[in-house]
Amino acid sequence: MLKLNSRRNGKSASTGRRKSPGNSYRSGGTSNSPLGWLKGLDWSRVRIRMVVCIFCLLWVGLWGRAWYLQMIEGPRLAERAQRQHMASELVAGRRGMILDRNGQVLARSVEARSVYARPQEITDFQAAAAVLAPLLGLDAQALHTELAQTKRRFVWLKRKVDDYTAEAVRKTGLAGIGLSKEYDRFYPFKHLAGQLLGFVGVDDKGLEGVERSMDARLGCVPTRQIVQRDAMGRRFYLHEEGQSEPVGEDLTLTIDVQMQFTVEEAIAKAVRENDARWGGALVVDVLSGEIHAWAQYPFFNPNNYKDSGPLIYRNRLAADALEPGSTFKPFVIAAALQERKVTPSTAIDCEGGKWVKKNFTIRDTSSQGVLPVDKVLRYSSNIGMAKIGLSMGAGTLHKYLHALGFGQHTAVPVADSKGILRSPRGWSEVDIMSAAFGQSISVTGLQMAQAYLTLLNNGVHKPLRLIREDSRVEEAHPRVFRESAVREVMRMMRDVVEEKDGTGRRARVEGIEVAGKTGTAQKADHRSGTYGSKRLASFVGFFPASRPRYLVLVMVDEPVRSQYGGLVAAPVFQEIASRVLTNSGMLHEAEAGAAAKHASGRSAGGRQRGLKLAGLDVPGFSASRNLDATPAPDKGMRLPGHLATAGSRVPDVLGKSVRNAVELFARAGVVPELKGTGSRVVRQSPPPGVTWPENGKPAEYILWLSER
DSSP states (O other): OHHHHHHHHHHHHHHHHHHTTTSHHHHHHHHTOTTGGGGGOOHHHHHHHHHHHHHHHHHHHHHHHHHIIIIISHHHHHHHHHHHHEEEEEEOOBOOOEEOTTSOEEEEEEEEEEEEEOGGGOSOHHHHHHHHHHHHTOOHHHHHHHHHHOOOSOEEEEEEEOHHHHHHHHHHOOTTEEEEEEEEEEOTTTTTTHHHHOEEOTTSOEEEHHHHHTHHHHSOOOEEEEEEBOTTOOBOOOOOTTOOOOBOOOEEBSOOHHHHHHHHHHHHHHHHHTTOSEEEEEEEETTTOBEEEEEEESOOOGGGGGGSOHHHHOOHHHHOOBOOGGGGHHHHHHHHHHTTSOOTTOEEEOGGGEEEETTEEEEOSSOOOEEEHHHHHHTTOHHHHHHHHHHHOHHHHHHHHHHTTTTSOOSSSSOOOOOBOOOGGGOOHHHHHHHHTTOSOBBOHHHHHHHHHHHHTTTBOOOOBOBOOSSOOOOOOOBOSOHHHHHHHHHHHHHHHHSTTOTTGGGOBTTBOOEEEEEEEEEEETTTTEEEEEEEEEEEEEESSSSOOEEEEEEEESOSSOOOHHHHTHHHHHHHHHHHHHHHTHHHHHHHHHHHHHHTTGGGGOOOOOOBGGGSOOTTSOTTOBTTOOOOOBTTBOOOGGGOOOOSBOOOOTTOBHHHHHHHHHTTTOOOEEESSSSEEEEEESOTTOBOOOTTOOOOOEEEEEOO
16 A cells, blocks of 8 residues: 555656646646535535434424414414314203102103214215115105205204114115214103193103103203214214213102002093093192192193194193182182171072072072072072172182182192183172182182192192102291181081082092082183083092091083083092092091991981071071971972982973982982983983882983973
8 A cells, every 4th residue: 555655646746747847727727726625525524414404404494383383373273173173062961750759750761863964975865865765764855855955064864763773774884874862752651641741842852741841950951061073073972081961850740650540540431421522630638738640531642742732732730721610619608707707507598599680690500598608508509609709899709719829820830821810800790799609710620729728728828739859848828718717618518428418429438528519610602702501510529528638629521411510520539539548548547437436426416417597697587497398399399409319219300400300310320311402301201200220220311401
């Protein structure tokens, strides 16, 4: 190496020496060239430095960009990301259950699947419609048109399908078609308490009944939750920490399923047998004010609410305000006793069954003369009640009716009517008289039950209860009647059922004393503007008569075969009361009490039904006259139905009113068939004087009616 270098150096030197004179210009030009310095560079180092510089520039640029995105564009980009991948949804959750007093489920929500479509994700509308239409029961062409032409990004195809349909849709795997979880309402007992429970719509909102009135409690408060979605907009069904699906509050009613079934069976039988429009019944526990049964027929099944109209699912016991008729009379008598306008023995002249007062005619169904107040109620005299009402005046009568809750909503959480109770300033004498016997005023069955509960609670207002709470603060309630007045009215109502001449005899229950009042209210004809031929038959009773435990209200609207409350509604009460006594064990207690009473000899010293004139507050009458003396029947006189007893032969009812004639037959356990229209009997079959058939032998009894 040394030799080579020296040789090179020498050659260079010698060469330089030989050519130095002539090449001095070139040599000098080469060393002074602007690019000459490049020959001396170390290009390996240059390349390394260039790479380092480029990486430094990139590093600075990336950090600058990161700083820009984080500090300048950060909030805007974070908001965009939040909108793209996180969504805020209003989650309704599962609706609360409705239970009876014993924990039986009356209504519950079950998971269901609903089919939806995202049209922008569907590639072949024709194929999607052809596959889905048969599964969902839709028209293929209509479905294709809806999917292809809609501008919406989300379309419901069918809500709350069954599990089989949901699984079939899932297996199709169609793009843009999905299933969403919802809840469907299910009523395990079908029509049981259907009108009371009501129903919910497809959006799980209560539309009728308790479902509607208690929707805020059952439906839970919807909560807004943040959920994650993927790039296709599909939700990740993963609960965030601290988040859970909301659930509505369960609701426990005071209804007893077993008693409800019994009452529905009895009212359905009565409506069918009498070809009535509808019927309803309420059973109330007097001690607590709890409603144990709320029945209405025709039945309504909330599971298939779309198959029924408003006339079926309407809760008539709370929403229909009707003139109550004679079941209203005990309240008027209680008010008169409270105001000391009458006493139970005060005599009222019933005008022989017809009274004309200022061009207004009041008729009774039987011809009565002077009666004490207790028999005015027992015989249900409209004339007697009208005179009692006039003795109080409009202001006083209205005060008591308002205190009983008429003309107001009840505390029961259902959609109820206030009824009609006009201001007393507009009442005439006719209004006072008609209101006293249950006309010119409209009330609901629920209001009647509330008023009777107040009466049976020793005159102190006690609100009806439908919701059973574990803890309930008792409030002080106003007193409407004093206890002595209430006891007198209860005794009168006991005589209506237990005495032989009472109108409610068919409500008697073997082994226990029952009290009650019948009602046969005329219904107004809206076309003619007057009262028509249709009636509302009703009965309100309670048992035991001395210490009420249960209150039962029965209403049968527009019965055809027979129209009187004592013949149509009282037997329904009797059937309900018998079943309640048996199921509750009260019948055994009553039988034991009756045996003890008989053993002590109290039955022999019972109250006499005869009424002497000496007990009447009527001056100018001879005390020797006995109003209970029964005159011997002759060809020109026939006894009213409620004063007669069933003989061994068919009675002569020609010329009698329909009510009296039917009551005479009813004493023998016979309900005659009525033919024709009118208020008087013009012909009867079999003829009077024929012996009644022996037990078990069928017989046909027909009464022909006329207006003459």
